Amino acid sequence: MTLRKRMLQDLDSDIAEHIERETQDNIARGMSPEEARFAAVRKFGNVTRVKEDVREVWSTSWLDQMLADIRVGFRMLRKNPGFTAVAVLTLALGIGANTAIFSIVNAVILRPLAFKDSLSLVNVWGQFAKQGIPQNDISEPEYWDLLDHHESFSEIAAYSLGGSANLTRSDAPPVQVSAVNATASALPLLGVTPVLGRVFGPDEDQPGHSHFALLSYGLWQSQFAGDPNILSKSTQLDGDAYSIVGVLPKRFSLGSKQYDLWLPLGLDRAKPANRGSHYLHVMARLKPDVNFFQASAALARFAADLLRRYPNNYTGAGDGDFGMYIVPMKEQLVGKLRPALLVLLGAVAFVLLIACANVANLLLARASARGKELAIRSALGAGRARLVRQLLTESLLLALLGGLLGLLFGSWGVGALRALAPANTPRLAEVQLDFRVLAFTFGVSLLTGIVFGLAPAWHFSRTDLRETLSESGRGTSAAGGSLNLRSWLVVSEIALAVLLLVGAGLLIRSFSRLLDVSPGFQAQHLLTLELSLPEKAYPDGASVQKFFTQLMLRVKTVPGVQSAGSVSEMPLTDNATSGSVFFENTPLADLPRSPNIGNFPYMEIDQHSATPNYFQAMQIPLVRGRFLTAADTADAPLVAVVDTNFAERFWPHADAIGQHIAIDAVPNVKPLTPRWRTIVGVVGHVKHYALDVEGREQMYTPHAQTLFGTYSPRDMTLAVRTSLDPAAATSALREQVFALDPNLPLYNVATMDQLISNSVAQPRLNLSVLAGFAGLALLLAAVGVYGVMAYAVSQRTQEFGIRMALGASSHEVLRQVLLEGGRLAALGLALGIIAALFLTRLMSGLLFDVKPNDPLTLGLAAVLLATVALAACYVPARRATRVDPLAALRYE
């Protein structure tokens, strides 16, 4: 037996012994036995406190006391299952929502990219700021120059996106697969090791010797059934045999999308493409001793040097227009998501604060009920600090239980968010409950417990315990006067709820504005399908153009098809091409000019290649002139159609029709001469990138008049206006394609309504999540108001009884209670609106066509909250009117 145990065990008898001796002494001094005993006890002092103090001497650590507190805490919680359930559930909702949002923030923003030493990875970009190109890809010659001259990077790699290939096999229908074409250095730079096989060797990334492929894990599973012997096999891509050298890891992706295949880029240094042909994404790794700013400065010098060495290629640039810069790879990937995520994180923190306020209110109500218990314990010798610690322990227990359940809610929330989030959200697959999320949830739970636990502890430490003991425990008047702690909690709950309602309201208004935006075409009953002609079977422009001419004729004959056309880039599909458009004659004086091609002014314009009837199928309105027609063949005079933005910008005071523009040069003619074409029509502007993005000016050329070379529209998307069911229409269209070429898959089949819906998926997600939080906040605030008013009414039963006995009508009592509730609500509303005026500014980046201080939204939020708050007051108010005066007076 330890000394501690022995000493504590004998403590009672030791004390009894002591008092007995003192009693004997007193008797010896002539006191009566009772007197002697009483004096001895009084002299000894508070036995309970002595015992507590002695125990405290021996308690080896705070851990012992804590364990004891926890045991008592659990007992208390078990004794009040209703209270415990409500408190834990409230907290779990708040903590769970926080866990879910933090999981996303953690995976998307906080965690480093899953690449080797990812903090030193950057993306390299060019820019022509004055021409409206803030972020431009890199051309092949620029890439070689970078490799030769750059001193800041230890590794550099390039890749091009948007590649696709027709995967054919003898035993299955052809499928279109997406591909990344990358230099052999790309995967080693990222530090990615294939799960099977190896990465490309430098000798496999050579012009004419690049028929090697790495499969994505997904493609390996879906098309090759996870065949472990895949490495010894080859596959047919666009009719060529490719050797499979490896399979990429399951989780690996360059960012928002997993590509089916990685293929070597096979750049030919001896015959580089045009310096002006910017199509490579370049990534690099900073040398260990070079920081971001040094590398940026060095790259700016590098760009200036290029400008000096090749003035003709960066013409019109001058004055620092051409530049190059780097962006940290993670920033590049997730930078755009940050504002929305931070707003959601802030909102969800407010939800938790409201939950805290509610639980604090519950605890306060219970603390008044427990006042006597605490007072008695205090009288028996428990120190005030000891009791406060006990109260805090109970709060922490509640919080941790809430946190545990919150973790469950959080993992459900993460699942829901993943399902709701747009498919192209970067790093979505990385979202998981990792140790950091667990630590966050634990920390938030502890903090929560302290925050809401402080209220009752503070309340208790200010209460006079003797009064608690002596009074009957039923306050008679809390009317009027200053607000008590509970009322302030409710006021702040309401204020926070208003804030969230305003935030959600703004997003709702913004979203409906967004959906009201006309995309510039008629989206209903429009089906889009993509088709890509492989180079092997369709080697030149003539064969491609012939195929599409035939196909469009066939599509027209399909029953139920009203009109059909095709275009090289369908709006709202993340598919766009822009390039220089040269002007023979424009009144604008400040355009850049190119000495390479007759010193004509030029500008970066979105370019589309379209077949006849594309505009009719999309129902893009004709403003002036004519649409493209079947008569605009390769041999006919060259024509173009431009949009209204184009016409108004370049000929603000003249007619665009009849003007000459060019997108390419006459082939095989030196010096370079623009291949002029005549503008024959002006059509409406189309929101090509997103409903809330105006986008560049647009120009359409007839597909039949497009020069095949640098820009080859082998990929076309059909726009088919039909009242048929999309699935039925798709299979009918597949038949037509099959009849022309059985090896061609139709892919990316979607209705335009789906495309529009996808394009607003991000704002819709923001909206749904924030609206969910606002709803939760409203509910919690209503519960809070109800709780406080119900408590206030129950405390004042007597008062109401007297009033009614003195002749107050139930109507007056009802009015009085509602007024008191209304006073809290009004104060909360005012504070909330003031806070909203300041805080919603932070979300202006998420808003479209709505000002952060939109009066309608503020007003509606206030009205909604006031209504809910008054409704929550109504039940207790009714109860007050039903007080039986006699019963109330006898209540004591």
Place this chain on the structure above:
Amino acid sequence: MSTKEQKQRSTRHQERIELLQGTLDLLILRTLLRGPAHGHAIAKTIEFNSDDVLQVEQGSLYPALHRLIKRRWISVEQGTSENNRRAKFYRLTAKGRRQLDIETSKWDKLAGAIARILRPAQ
């Protein structure tokens, strides 16, 4: 009694506890220097030797005794007292003896310093 008065009283009480914290330990050690004693005897000795000036609640002796035992400054043994009753006898250990020296000289210094402040003329 009004709230205000009660608050004052409780503060005064706390000050007294603080004052006694180390001092009581010292007194116990000093008392045990003369030989082992049981709890009640220690209390009586302190009261007697201080001419009843130090009106200590006798109970507060026990946390102090336990603290000294825990620090191994005193030891405890079971024994029987004069009238054949079971009792715990507390005995000063070697460690406690050393500690008493330290504490006493500390106390002397403190008392001297305070005395010089209170009666600077002498």
